[in-house]
Amino acid sequence: MYKNDKVIRRYSEPFKLKILDELTTGKLNKYQLGKAYGINPTTINEWIKKYNRKDLMNTRVTVKTKDEITRIKQLQKEIEQLKKLLLKKDLDAMVLESYLEVAAQDLGYRSVAELKKKLSIEP
Numbered sequence: 001m002y003k004n005d006k007v008i009r010r011y012s013e014p015f016k017l018k019i020l021d022e023l024t025t026g027k028l029n030k031y032q033l034g035k036a037y038g039i040n041p042t043t044i045n046e047w048i049k050k051y052n053r054k055d056l057m058n059t060r061v062t063v064k065t066k067d068e069i070t071r072i073k074q075l076q077k078e079i080e081q082l083k084k085l086l087l088k089k090d091l092d093a094m095v096l097e098s099y100l101e102v103a104a105q106d107l108g109y110r111s112v113a114e115l116k117k118k119l120s121i122e123p
Contacts, residue, residue: 011039016047023048023056 019033023044030041048056097112104115 017051019044020047020051020053020056024053 019037019039022028022033023030028036030044033039034041034044045057048054100112100115104110104112107115109115109118
């Protein structure tokens with residue numbers, strides 16, 4: 001056997017997606033799937049990256065002190081508050097747009113853009 005007589009395997013797209021789907025179910029981990037199908041777990045990691053399935057990547061969070069735990073909890077609360085504020089802002093914008101639509105219709109304009117143009121409001 002020569003040095004360059006390696007077997008190069010090419011996997012089809014449906015096969016790769018099938019492996020990722022099986023990984024998603026959680027019945028088998030990357031190492032078990034690799035053993036079952038004769039695939040190196042690093043190859044599965046490459047497919048995860050290729051198909052942007054970050055949810056399947058191993059994530060590791062190391063918490064060392066109580067201060068860090070407290071800080072993480074504070075940040076999580078802050079994230080939730082920011083999400084709520086963003087949602088409120090989006091809802092306020094939708095309400096304002098609805099008011100403009102009703103006003104444009106009541107005043108006889110064909111569209112909100114026409115009303116804004118008449119009132120010199122930036123769209």
